[in-house]
Each structure stands twice: as C-alpha cells, then as structure tokens.
Amino acid sequence: MKNHKAFAAIAPGLERVLHAELAELGVTGDVEPGGVAFEATSKNLALVHRNSRLAGRVTVELGGTKARSLEEVARGARALPWKDFVVPGQPIEVKIITEGHQHRFAATFSKKIELAISDSLRGPRLPGPRPPREPFRVQCVIEDEKAKLRVDASGDLLHRRGWRLATAKAPLRENLAAAVLLAVGWTPDEPLVDPMCGSGTFAIEAAGMAMGHAPGTRGKFGFLTWPSFDKRAWTALDKKPISRGQAPIVAADRDAGAIRATRENADRAQVTKRISIVESDVRNLEAPADHGLVVANPPWGDRIERREPAWRSLGDAMHGKFSGWGLAVLSPDRSFLADIKMQLEPVLTFPSGGTRITLYASER
Ligand SMILES: C[S@@+](CC[C@H](N)C(=O)[O-])C[C@H]1O[C@@H](n2cnc3c(N)ncnc32)[C@H](O)[C@@H]1O
Structure with a gap:
C-alpha cells in the first residue's frame, strides 16, 4: 500500500x-x-x-x-x-x-x-x-x-460500535458525543453527569474512554481483507485495556424507557460497572462530587416536546445541587440558553440529524 x-x-x-x-x-x-x-x-x-x-x-x-x-x-x-x-x-x-x-x-x-x-x-x-x-x-x-x-476502508460506519441497539428520543451519534467530550477537554479524572441521558451515549462513550476500551474491535473493517494490508499492524494492537481515571460517571433521565435503553446499551458496551444509572428528574438529581462537568443534550422544542421546562430545570440544577460544576450543552439556538442563566460560550457548531447544533460551554 x-x-x-x-x-x-x-x-x-x-x-x-x-x-x-x-x-x-x-x-x-x-x-x-x-x-x-x-x-x-x-x-x-x-x-x-x-x-x-x-x-x-x-x-x-x-x-x-x-x-x-x-x-x-x-x-x-x-x-x-x-x-x-x-x-x-x-x-x-x-x-x-x-x-x-x-x-x-x-x-x-x-x-x-x-x-x-x-x-x-x-x-x-x-x-x-x-x-x-x-x-x-x-x-x-x-x-x-x-x-x-x-x-x-471502513465498511459499516464507524460510529456504529455495536452497543447502541436501544435508542431513546433523538439520540446523538456515538462519535459526535465523544467529540463533544474531547472538545471541552473532559478527561476521565473529572466527574461527569449527563442528567438527560436518553440512550446514554455521552456516559457510555465517557466510560469507554475511562476504562481504556478500544472503540473499534468489531473487526469487520474493509481494509482487513486488502491484499496490501499488513495484518501484523492490526494484531499488534491487541492489548489489555488500561483504566484512565476513576472519577464518577452518572447517566440520569426522568424517563423510564430512556433508563432501560441506557442500561441495555451500557451492558452491551461492557461499561455498566463504571456508570451510575439513575432514574430521576434533573431537579432532584444529587451531584456525586462537589465539582465536575454536566454534559447535556436537552430536548429542543418542536423536535421532541415543549422545550421550556427541561431547560429551566437544568438551569435550576446548575444553580442548586450542581453549583460549582461546569456545563457543556448542545443547542440549535442561543435563545434556549436564557433559562440556564450561566455564562456560556459557543465552542463549535456541527450538523446532527439534519439540524445545525452548537456546543456551548462554561469556562472551567
Ligand atoms: C434529546 S434527548 C437526549 C439524547 C441523548 N443525548 C442520546 O444520545 O440518546 C433528551 C432527554 O432529556 C430527558 N429529559 C427531559 N426533561 C428532563 C428532566 N426534567 N429531567 C431529566 N430528564 C429530562 C428526556 O427524557 C430525553 O431522554
């Protein structure tokens, strides 16, 4: 090659x-x-x-x-x-x-x-x-x-890691969730909470990183059959995962169906032991530490439901039990942020499911 x-x-x-x-x-x-x-x-x-x-x-x-x-x-x-x-x-x-x-x-x-x-x-x-x-x-x-x-070279799209068979409403692709975590500089030694986890994408990707799991182990990639591909380059990567941080990771949602989907997905991704999965409204959720990162992809109005209650509840939590925590939140429009009442700056904008969304984050 x-x-x-x-x-x-x-x-x-x-x-x-x-x-x-x-x-x-x-x-x-x-x-x-x-x-x-x-x-x-x-x-x-x-x-x-x-x-x-x-x-x-x-x-x-x-x-x-x-x-x-x-x-x-x-x-x-x-x-x-x-x-x-x-x-x-x-x-x-x-x-x-x-x-x-x-x-x-x-x-x-x-x-x-x-x-x-x-x-x-x-x-x-x-x-x-x-x-x-x-x-x-x-x-x-x-x-x-x-x-x-x-x-x-890939075959099936790479964000399909094989674990996300159960989905809740408006799921984010696995690779986009991982990109959001890296873009805001999250590392596995910082506590992480997704209080509106849907099918658990942020928390499961984060737990995979924390446990040192390789995301691409399904081994059906197109390049593996190319005559010019040196197979030793692939087998050389067969290494035991090394844990990269112990900070808590919490996935919560008020919807029982979303919690079920998150549990099933976490099981398939073999990260259940690394995540706390909690059925709770964000307003009642306890913070697992006195600092950390809240990452959220709240519902966006007509896409799922009326937006106001979720955004206001998230804002209340950030000023209540999660005060002192940083926030990274995805929104198609700045106007959604008004209910959060925090200083949030745009980090980057990308398309997801046909909508251009912006990642906003607080300074940390
Ligand atoms: C857009 S979905 C999140 C999708 C998720 N990022 C994924 O990849 O699957 C928004 C979630 O917020 C949850 N939600 C809305 N209001 C909530 C509240 N007040 N407390 C907790 N969860 C809430 C909904 O049940 C829904 O699962």
Missing part, C-alpha cells in the same frame, strides 16, 4: 477535534473540509479503526482520471492498482458521487467502473483464501469532468 492518501471523515465543524484525537493516537494528518487526511499506511489504518472514537468513515484515494466520457473513466479506472485492495471474486460496489446533483448516468457509470476493476484483476488465479463476502466498496467522485476513485 504505497503513497496513498487516506481521509477520515467527520461532521463538518469537528475536523480540528478529530485532528487532535488522531495526533494523540500517533497519526499525523492535515485538516481538510469534512475530515483529516493522513498517509494510508497499514499502521495508520489499524490505529484509526481500532482507537479513534471520532472518525466516521475512512476512505483511501487511489487516483484520478479525466471524465469527459464513460470510456475515459473506464480507461483511467483500469490503470489503478486494484490488485492491492480487492480479492478476485469479491463482489464490487461502485457509488457515483457528484457535487450537489444526481448523476444522470450513475447506474451506467458504476457498472462500467465495476467491469474495469474486474478486468484489471484478470490473470492466473492463485491459490489463496476464499474471496470475502462483504462487498469491496468504491466511491467515484465526479466533478468538473474529472473523477477521483476512492476505496472504502
């Missing part, structure tokens, strides 16, 4: 947080719109898939070609080093991506590229393992009569 560029994608607005996380993992990269570019070595791909909580998907760019005609794209595609990435006999899926509009001939283009890839793999069939059943996924990005071909 030589001289290829990999790209780890994340929701726009969170690129710098991902960049810092990858640097911490030992992967140096460059911030680009929508993600971070880094060198596609076996070691880097293994590190990002095993240990990044933030990356949403990783692709590797194979090369570009002029795309004034279908024949030109096919010719360009045939010349790329597919043998390094796909096993003959593996099903191939090509997705055509065009800026802002549906490509008129997307189905024809993808079939043609698929055939071009199969053509380039022809040759004597060497004995070896059976071809993987999972499709080899290719993206063809067409823009200004040029096409870029990328291969999908």
Whole structure:
C-alpha cells in the first residue's frame, strides 16, 4: 500500500477535534473540509479503526482520471492498482458521487467502473483464501469532468460500535458525543453527569474512554481483507485495556424507557460497572462530587416536546445541587440558553440529524 492518501471523515465543524484525537493516537494528518487526511499506511489504518472514537468513515484515494466520457473513466479506472485492495471474486460496489446533483448516468457509470476493476484483476488465479463476502466498496467522485476513485476502508460506519441497539428520543451519534467530550477537554479524572441521558451515549462513550476500551474491535473493517494490508499492524494492537481515571460517571433521565435503553446499551458496551444509572428528574438529581462537568443534550422544542421546562430545570440544577460544576450543552439556538442563566460560550457548531447544533460551554 504505497503513497496513498487516506481521509477520515467527520461532521463538518469537528475536523480540528478529530485532528487532535488522531495526533494523540500517533497519526499525523492535515485538516481538510469534512475530515483529516493522513498517509494510508497499514499502521495508520489499524490505529484509526481500532482507537479513534471520532472518525466516521475512512476512505483511501487511489487516483484520478479525466471524465469527459464513460470510456475515459473506464480507461483511467483500469490503470489503478486494484490488485492491492480487492480479492478476485469479491463482489464490487461502485457509488457515483457528484457535487450537489444526481448523476444522470450513475447506474451506467458504476457498472462500467465495476467491469474495469474486474478486468484489471484478470490473470492466473492463485491459490489463496476464499474471496470475502462483504462487498469491496468504491466511491467515484465526479466533478468538473474529472473523477477521483476512492476505496472504502471502513465498511459499516464507524460510529456504529455495536452497543447502541436501544435508542431513546433523538439520540446523538456515538462519535459526535465523544467529540463533544474531547472538545471541552473532559478527561476521565473529572466527574461527569449527563442528567438527560436518553440512550446514554455521552456516559457510555465517557466510560469507554475511562476504562481504556478500544472503540473499534468489531473487526469487520474493509481494509482487513486488502491484499496490501499488513495484518501484523492490526494484531499488534491487541492489548489489555488500561483504566484512565476513576472519577464518577452518572447517566440520569426522568424517563423510564430512556433508563432501560441506557442500561441495555451500557451492558452491551461492557461499561455498566463504571456508570451510575439513575432514574430521576434533573431537579432532584444529587451531584456525586462537589465539582465536575454536566454534559447535556436537552430536548429542543418542536423536535421532541415543549422545550421550556427541561431547560429551566437544568438551569435550576446548575444553580442548586450542581453549583460549582461546569456545563457543556448542545443547542440549535442561543435563545434556549436564557433559562440556564450561566455564562456560556459557543465552542463549535456541527450538523446532527439534519439540524445545525452548537456546543456551548462554561469556562472551567
Ligand atoms: C434529546 S434527548 C437526549 C439524547 C441523548 N443525548 C442520546 O444520545 O440518546 C433528551 C432527554 O432529556 C430527558 N429529559 C427531559 N426533561 C428532563 C428532566 N426534567 N429531567 C431529566 N430528564 C429530562 C428526556 O427524557 C430525553 O431522554
């Protein structure tokens, strides 16, 4: 796997947080719109898939070609080093991506590229393992009569860690919840409370960090079947988790269904022993320490229910049992913050579930 560029994608607005996380993992990269570019070595791909909580998907760019005609794209595609990435006999899926509009001939283009890839793999069939059943996924990005071909290194989206089968209302993606925690500088030696936990995403991600769990252990990643991938880079990461902090982590919600979902999810994520899960209205919730971070994703008006009571109750708690604690809160609009009556500054803005939301935080 030589001289290829990999790209780890994340929701726009969170690129710098991902960049810092990858640097911490030992992967140096460059911030680009929508993600971070880094060198596609076996070691880097293994590190990002095993240990990044933030990356949403990783692709590797194979090369570009002029795309004034279908024949030109096919010719360009045939010349790329597919043998390094796909096993003959593996099903191939090509997705055509065009800026802002549906490509008129997307189905024809993808079939043609698929055939071009199969053509380039022809040759004597060497004995070896059976071809993987999972499709080899290719993206063809067409823009200004040029096409870029990328291969999908991840397979399923990376935020799907496998534990969140139960959801409450309006859940936040696991990688976005982790990004919020890193963006406000939370570390596992600081007490953390999510008083409106829904399906428990913040607390479960936080507990995973505190217990030193690797987020990417499901092992079905696309790159693991690439002939050019050095498997030792993956097995070298098989290490026992090391605990990184003992401070309490609390997930609370007033809704019994949300508490049930949080318990089931925490069990699947194997973090139950590290989280206190409490069914309580935020107004009655006890603080587990005299300082720490409250992180909350309260309901936003018409999305779930009338917003006023939840925000006012959160504000009351911050001035009552949680006075002295910091707050990080997600909101699509500054006007929601009025009920909290704290000095909160915008940290970053990103899209989630079709809404642009801003992370506001108090100074800590
Ligand atoms: C948008 S959801 C949180 C979603 C969560 N971040 C997730 O990823 O699943 C908001 C939650 O606030 C809870 N809630 C609303 N008012 C509350 C209150 N006064 N006390 C405690 N929980 C409350 C709701 O039951 C709901 O589960």
